[in-house]
Amino acid sequence: MSYGELREQTLTSTNELCTALDFLDFLVFVETLGNASGIRIDEDDYDRLTTMDSAVDFLTAWS
Numbered sequence: 001m002s003y004g005e006l007r008e009q010t011l012t013s014t015n016e017l018c019t020a021l022d023f024l025d026f027l028v029f030v031e032t033l034g035n036a037s038g039i040r041i042d043e044d045d046y047d048r049l050t051t052m053d054s055a056v057d058f059l060t061a062w063s
Contacts, residue, residue, distance in 0.1 A: 016050055033059070 017026060030049060034041040039062050041049070048058045 017052070017055075037062070 017029065021029060026046075030041050030046065033039075033049075033055065037059055039059065041058075045058065049055045
């Protein structure tokens with residue numbers, strides 16, 4: 001699924017990101033999230049970013 005196709009979908013806080021995004025788009029999401037937050041996100045952390053809710057939980061754990 002491309003970014004354009006994703007924009008047309010409704011992404012809820014509990015949707016699985018891995019099913020809504022292809023792997024390259026997921027990597028762009030992770031890179032953007034890390035750059036915007038200033039938090040280093042390692043590959044070992046990817047399983048903690050499976051939904052929008054879990055991504056928020058991951059980020060708030062750092063604050």
